[in-house]
Each structure stands twice: as C-alpha cells, then as structure tokens.
Amino acid sequence: MTASKPWLVGHQEFAALYGVEAKRVAKWLSPSLATLDPATAIVVSGVRYWPMGFACRYGNTTPRFKQIHMRVKERLIAEQGEGWEADSRDQLPPIVGQQEIIELFHLPSQGNLATAIATGRFPEADWLLSGSRLWLLDTVIKAVPALRESARSLPWEPDETVAEALRTGTYDGPGSVILTRGRHARKGP
Template identity: 75%
Template sequence: MDLPKPYLVGHQEFAALYGVEAQMVSQWLHPSRGVLDPVTAIVVSGVRYWPLGFACRFGRTTPRPKLLDVRYKERLIAEQGEGWEADTRDQLPPIVGQQEIIELFHLPSQGTLATRIAAGNFPEEDWLLSGSMLWLLDTVLGAVPELRARARSLAWDVDDQVAAALREGTYDGPGSKVLARGRYARKGL
C-alpha cells in the first residue's frame, strides 16, 4: 500500500467532533432532516464510517453551522497513528470488519473469528472506532500465511471473488448494508 491508512470516524467519533451525543448523527442521517447524506459514508459490518476530512468539513456545510472540536480531532489523529486525511469515501482503500472477514474466509461462525482475535492470533485491528474493530483488507490478506501456520483445523482459504468485490467496492454480502434498528425497524419488512 502506497499511503498509510486514512483517518476514519464512526458515529461516536463524528458526534464528539461536534460535542453532541452519538444519537444526533443518526438524526442528521434521517431523510426528514436531510442534513447528512448516507452516501458520504462507507458501510463496514453494517455500520457507517466516514473519512475524517469529510467529518471535519461537515460542520461548515450545514444550514446551521457546527463548531468543530479541534482538540478532539487532534486526539483522534494521535490515537489512529500515522495516516492521512481523506475527504471522500472514494479515496478510502478496502476496509473490512468481522462480518466481511467471516465471508472472505467462509468461517463457520463469528465465534471462530472472535476467539482468534481474543487470543491474539489475528492481526491487530487498524482502527477501533465506536467500539468496533476494522482492518484494511490488505492487513488481513497479508496475514494469511501466519493464520495458516497457526491453524489447527481451519484452512484460511481466501474466497477470491469476495476479495475482488471488496477491492472493487461491489461487495454486497453480509455487513454491506446498514440494518434498521429500533421500534421502526419492523415497519420496513
């Protein structure tokens, strides 16, 4: 990979950039408000994430401008380590969460992956955002030889079609859509 990883934010970090509760980001996303377009985010394991550059510009683009907490931005950058500030989702490399990893390797269950992660037998996450671990696809694929060497029963065979779809941005498997939550979720069925 040519560049270090881009800086990202999830709902909690996005909200903290503007000193509001995380639920406010969901309200900004609501179609009746039309403040935050969902297309500006990527979806990883059913959750939206934004490039830090976009999130920092967002406050100046709304009908009621919002003040950016620059100190929190600096803290996010320090926590995420060496990186760069992407402005659009199209600038982001392929990023995966647990749901995409399970599909990539056709693992028998989420518990299989969770056990590996907890035991320290999986690459360290590239980001920990809003309580979720995320990896660059290249981080995961680069660890395949080591995963195979430590495996007792799993083959850790990569599904090349899933990997290609993740790279091309056409992946539509588990985790590719944000699932409706809350009391109105059933109305969408």
C-alpha cells in the first residue's frame, strides 16, 4: 500500500458516514430524489465509489443538512491506512477491480484471478470497500514480474491498450458501467 492512495468509500461506507442503510445511498442517486449526482463517483467493476472528501461534504449540499459521524470517518481512514483525502473523482489515480484486471491480462476466467488472490500470488488489495477488493493500477502493474515468476501457464502480460485506457479514464470494457439489478433490470427498453 502506498501514501499516494486516496481514501475512498463505497455504498456501505457512504451510508455509514451518515448513519443510514446502504439502500438510502441508492435512493439519493435515484432520478426521483437526485440529491447525489452519479457523475461524482468512479465506476470500478460495475460499482460506484466516491472520494472520501466528496462523501464527507455531501451532507452540506443537500436540501436537508446531513451530519457525518466523525468516528466512522476516523475508522474508515484507519482501516484504509496511510493516504490522503481527495475531493473529486478527477483527483483519483487509476483504480481497478477484478473485472478490469481480467480484461487487462485477458485472463481466460475469473477463476484464474481468484486463485492468484487466494494463494497470495496477487498483490494485496489497496482497499476493501463494500465487500470488494480494489487496487491502484500501479500496484497491479508493479506486481507483473512476480506474477510471471509464480505462474505455471499464464503469461501475465498486461495489454498496454487497456492499461492506457484505464490511465486516461477512457476505459469502456467490462466493469466500466453500472449494471441495473433487481426489478428494474427485468424491464425492457
């Protein structure tokens, strides 16, 4: 883990900051309420994540003031370790989850990555947020020599086109969009 790592929150952490259930964050995002702009988040492996600074300021921007729980913020910072507080998604470095990593290395299946993670051959995640592991792209790229050494059959060769798209914010592959779930997913266009 590195000091260049910004503190982040997922749905669960965002909700905990304000003492509400995670479902409430989804309501804030809904078009009917629209107090939380989806453009304020990054999308990693099909899930939204926000910079800690933005999440903490959110309560000041709503029609009804919402106070954050400072102890929750302190706990989240302690869990994430040394880092810094970004205020906007534009300040964030490239961040990847399992879907982006699978695409980056063109792995044949998610099982290949899951095995590398479970056996300790893949680098430790920079974050564990809302139940998902996330990595700085740089953490993954720096691990390539060790991944190659420990591999039996996979080349662990990063696709530079995918890496560049992740670096420039133009990545549009697997994991780059939010997938509609639940009853809304069943509705046709």
